[in-house]
Amino acid sequence: MPEGQMHNANALTPAQAAQYWRDGYLFPLNLMSIKEAARWRHTLEDMEQNYGEAKMQRTLGTYKRINAQCVMPFAYELATQPRLLDMIEAILGPDILIYGAEFFIKEAQSEQIVSMHQDLTYWGLGATDHLVTAWIALSEVNVESGCMQFVAGSHANQILPHEDTFADNNLLSRGQEIQVQVAEENKTDIVLRPGQLSLHHGRMIHGSGPNSSEDRRIGFVIRYVSPEVMQEVAQKDYAMLVRGADRARHFVHYTPPPSLFAPSHLALYEEMREAQRQAMMAGASKSSTLYD
Ligand SMILES: O=C(O)CCC(=O)C(=O)O
Known part of the structure; x- marks a missing residue:
């Protein structure tokens, strides 16, 4: 195994893992230097500047928000x-x-928010413990730029009722908001x-406020599952095996994208999107710009 690929059993201490299971979250964890993060940001922004919208079936916003790992090699690499x-x-x-990866970006001085919600509400994956984001x-991600807020221990709940707001400034697909009051x-x-x-x-019950800073707030977000997780609403679902083995085979597997927006993976992207749309938009009263 090449040196860089060696597994590090100490990436989290047992105490940190226990804290994750107790609180439902863990932060801050150091992954890379500020300089390295700036390099990934540059790769993202370079793609944003050079995107030829006219030639593509979907807006770049959609590819950034849904299954970026399927069409952007650098997203796969980051994940x-x-x-x-x-x-x-x-x-x-x-x-x-990897179940999915996406960029959650709030532009500088923008009103965009994420209402308080639980991720698993509309994914069709049940209320599993085996999904971590x-x-x-x-x-820079802080209160001014609209960082996430978590409610410690709220993962002990099952999936609670949500209401779809479809609000324009809400980054979620249905603008879904949990129907419980969370004290500040x-x-x-x-x-x-x-x-x-x-x-x-x-x-985890979580959300985030507007970005009133002078810079964009950029999060790259990956959803990882273990093989026992299963799609219960859509007819089928897709995931990429990135470590170990998948003996359960609940998901259709696929390979990493060979190049940015490779035709083979754009076709696969449409298949995946259609399958996941069945779960994401089940019972919705309106269509969503992300899953129109
Ligand atoms: O980026 C945000 O503010 C919210 C992201 C989110 O809801 C999530 O990653 O589950």
């Missing part, structure tokens, strides 16, 4: 850094699939410097 997978292994065990900061003092601000990350459980 499979050995040190990051070591952290995930400490939570999920040795068999790891890594949220990597590629810019129960929210923890997830402040991260570029290159740090947080982990959160699929039932």
Whole structure:
């Protein structure tokens, strides 16, 4: 095994893993230097500047927000850094699939928010414990720029009722908002410097406020699952095996993208999007710009 690929059993200490299971989240974890984070940001922004919208079936916003790992090699690369997978292994065990990866970007001085919600509400994956999200900061992430807020211990709930608001300034696909009041003092601000990350459980109650800073707030977000997770609403679902083995085979596997927006993977992207749309938009009263 090449040196850089060696698994590091100490990526999280047992105490950190226990803290994740107790609180439903863990932060801040150091993944890369500020300089390295700036390099990934540059790769992202270079793609944004050179995107030829006219030639593509979907807006870049859609490709950034849904399954970026399927069409952007650098997103796949970011999501499979050995040190990051070591952290995930400490939570999920040795068999790891990527369910999805996306960029959550709030432009400078923007009103965009994410209402308080639980991720698993509309994914069709049940209320599983075997899904963890890594949220990597590629810019300064603080209260001013609209960091996430988590409610410690809220993953102990099952999936609670949500209401679809479809609000224009809400970054979620249905603008879904949890129907429980969360007291301000129960929210923890997830402040991260570029290159740090947080982990959160699929039932964690969380959201984020507007970005009133002068810079963009950029998060790269990856959802990892272990093989026992299963799609229960859509007819089929897709995931990429990135460590260990998948003996359950609940997901259709696929290979990493060979190049940016490779035709083979754009076709696959459409298949995946259609399958996942069945779960994401089940029972919705309106269509969503992300899943129109
Ligand atoms: O980026 C944000 O502010 C929210 C992201 C989020 O809800 C998530 O990653 O689950």
